[in-house]
Amino acid sequence: MKQLSILLAISSLALLISSVPGHAVPIGYYPGLERLIEQADAIVILRIDRHLTDFGSPTFYSTHECYIYQTLKGNIEKNTRINLQLMNTKASFATPYAWGSTHLMFLMKKATDDEPTEYRTITFKGAQIQLSPLGHEKPPKGRTIQEKIKNLIKDTMAYWKKEHEKNQKFLKTMLGKQGMAEPAEKTILEEPATRITELLRWSDYVGFVIAAPMVSARQSEWKQRVFLYSIDSFKGELNRDPISKQFPWVYAGQVGRTKYSTWFSQKAEYLVFLRYQEVDSKKVLATIAAFPVEYRPDKAGRVVGRVFAGHANGKTLNAQKARNALQILVKGGHLSDEKRKALDSFLRAAVLPEGVSSQPASVPFEVRFREAKKVAASVRIGTTRKDISKIFPQEDGGTSGPGSTRYYLGSEVMVEVPFDQTAGAWKQENKVNGRIKVYRSLMHLD
Numbered sequence: 001m002k003q004l005s006i007l008l009a010i011s012s013l014a015l016l017i018s019s020v021p022g023h024a025v026p027i028g029y030y031p032g033l034e035r036l037i038e039q040a041d042a043i044v045i046l047r048i049d050r051h052l053t054d055f056g057s058p059t060f061y062s063t064h065e066c067y068i069y070q071t072l073k074g075n076i077e078k079n080t081r082i083n084l085q086l087m088n089t090k091a092s093f094a095t096p097y098a099w100g101s102t103h104l105m106f107l108m109k110k111a112t113d114d115e116p117t118e119y120r121t122i123t124f125k126g127a128q129i130q131l132s133p134l135g136h137e138k139p140p141k142g143r144t145i146q147e148k149i150k151n152l153i154k155d156t157m158a159y160w161k162k163e164h165e166k167n168q169k170f171l172k173t174m175l176g177k178q179g180m181a182e183p184a185e186k187t188i189l190e191e192p193a194t195r196i197t198e199l200l201r202w203s204d205y206v207g208f209v210i211a212a213p214m215v216s217a218r219q220s221e222w223k224q225r226v227f228l229y230s231i232d233s234f235k236g237e238l239n240r241d242p243i244s245k246q247f248p249w250v251y252a253g254q255v256g257r258t259k260y261s262t263w264f265s266q267k268a269e270y271l272v273f274l275r276y277q278e279v280d281s282k283k284v285l286a287t288i289a290a291f292p293v294e295y296r297p298d299k300a301g302r303v304v305g306r307v308f309a310g311h312a313n314g315k316t317l318n319a320q321k322a323r324n325a326l327q328i329l330v331k332g333g334h335l336s337d338e339k340r341k342a343l344d345s346f347l348r349a350a351v352l353p354e355g356v357s358s359q360p361a362s363v364p365f366e367v368r369f370r371e372a373k374k375v376a377a378s379v380r381i382g383t384t385r386k387d388i389s390k391i392f393p394q395e396d397g398g399t400s401g402p403g404s405t406r407y408y409l410g411s412e413v414m415v416e417v418p419f420d421q422t423a424g425a426w427k428q429e430n431k432v433n434g435r436i437k438v439y440r441s442l443m444h445l446d
Contacts, residue, residue: 027060027089030126037145039122040106042074045136045152047102047201052083055095061085063116064097067204067276069136072145074107076119079204079237081276085120089127096130100201104129104152132159133201135332137235159332195347196340200329203288205236205274208323210393212267213252222279222286223253223359226264232323235330236274238285251279252287253359260289260350261310261358266410267394269293271307271322291350293319295390301380303387307346315349317342368411369438376415376436386428388417398444402426406444414441 030036037043050065063085071078086105088095096103106127107119121127131152140155142148200206209232215225228247231238238247250272254262264270273288295305305319325339335343352358375391385405389395392407392415400406402425404418418434421427 026123027087028124031124033126033146033149036106036122036124036126037073037149039108039124040073040127041109042076042107042119043072043145043149044068044074044076044078044105044107045070045072045102045131046084046105047133047136048097048099049081051097051099055097060088061120062088062095062097069102070139072139072148076107079276082119083117085115085117086128087121087123089121089123089125096128100133100198102131102133102136104131104149104156129153129156131156132332133197134235134330137233137237137330155332162334196329196343199273199289199347200235200326202275203235203273204276205233205238205272205285206326206330207231207233207235207272208269208293208319209272210267210269211250211264211272212394213264215249220280221254222251224251224264226250226252226287229267234323234326248285250274250285250287252290254287259352260291260347261352261360262287262290263359264290265292265360269295269305269390269393271319289350295319295387296375297378297380297383297391301383303383303390305390309346309350310352315346317346363411365411365413365440368409368413369440372409372413372415372438376438379417379432379436381432381434383432384428385419385426385430388432389428392417394443396444402430408441408443412440412442414439414443 031039046066046068048064049067052063052065055062063083065081066084066086067081068076068078076082084105084107086097086103088097090096106122106124108122110118110120132155135155140148140152142151210229211226212229213224214227217223217225226249228238228250231247240247252262252264260273269292271291271293273290274285275288276283277286278284279286291307291309293305293307295303298304306316307319307322309315309317321339322343325335325343328335379388379391388405388407392409394408394410396406396408396414398406402419402421404416406414406416408414416437416439417432418436419430420433422431423429
């Protein structure tokens with residue numbers, strides 16, 4: 001009976017092999033981490049951005065466009081996209097390479113000139129490990145490659161353990177009595193692929209920036225070129241040019257094919273979600289979403305920021321709470337239901353209705369003037385220059401002394417703020433020491 005079982009197993013295996021066209025690639029046993037590192041020409045943390053070939057090859061290879069988060073070994077440049085042949089080293093029927101999934105990959109250089117990519121997965125079990133989808137903007141901790149990979153695996157085990165526990169909990173509710181399941185809205189929020197998770201996963205850069213539209217490109221799909229003054233990054237890195245000392249220009253003001261607003265109305269702070277893509281045969285930073293941040297004094301006189309989903313609907317988020325929540329998500333952490341619900345509700349409110357342009361409408365002088373008077377009246381004596389620059393981010397050009405500084409709000413509205421000289425002239429610690437003037441004036445140029 002035992003011999004018959006063995007013969008049947010061998011016959012089934014032979015039938016399976018004979019029915020597969022092409023040449024199968026043997027997958028070696030796991031050789032140990034040290035050997036894997038030694039065998040690899042490159043080791044990277046990557047994200048699947050696009051499938052270039054179908055799955056189901058007898059070689060277990062498929063070709064993908066990948067975004068490289070980190071390079072732990074080799075010469076593949078990080079923060080770039082590259083086409084790779086990736087192998088399903090588990091040899092499972094379901095591919096692990098879903099769109100947006102993140103992996104630790106051990107790669108070898110191509111063996112022949114006719115291979116479609118420069119690198120492909122080495123043919124050992126363990127050469128690809130699916131990681132958590134977020135939190136890979138910084139290299140793993142560790143002095144050596146082996147230490148970094150071990151720390152990465154520990155974080156991965158913790159992530160998948162939590163995901164497994166959540167899945168088990170949900171499946172148990174399905175086996176329970178009718179009516180015992182959680183409310184529908186809460187169940188939707190429990191899913192990992194919430195709107196905010198999708199937006200973070202799709203973005204190469206996320207952060208708060210001080211930015212202003214500087215160049216108008218009317219003939220382009222992207223109508224604005226945006227200059228970045230300063231950045232506060234959560235995901236991704238933006239490096240200054242070594243010569244000009246400027247951050248990369250950002251393409252914005254997209255016409256059509258956009259779910260969220262991509263326009264920058266004036267110099268201000270924005271919460272931005274950016275992605276590298278090809279525009280006019282160049283790799284540029286393009287805007288997926290740009291949400292303006294406004295700072296206003298609260299009832300206690302403290303200057304508080306609010307992120308606006310869209311001025312038409314008035315939906316906002318506390319800027320500091322949004323910053324804290326996004327930092328947790330980017331690092332792969334988990335938010336409470338209440339905080340996730342706030343972020344998802346904000347993004348739902350920010351989705352542009354069909355056929356509605358994301359380009360902000362011009363604000364008439366009378367409207368902006370009334371708003372400026374209201375804001376100026378709410379600013380208390382003793383407010384610092386640092387906080388005033390948040391409330392009024394566009395400092396006027398021309399001659400403006402440290403004792404009285406002008407700020408331009410647009411629509412020919414100017415405010416003039418008197419300061420004392422606490423800590424010295426033009427210091428952030430200077431304090432408002434008189435009434436703020438609001439009047440009509442064009443912006444002065446330096």
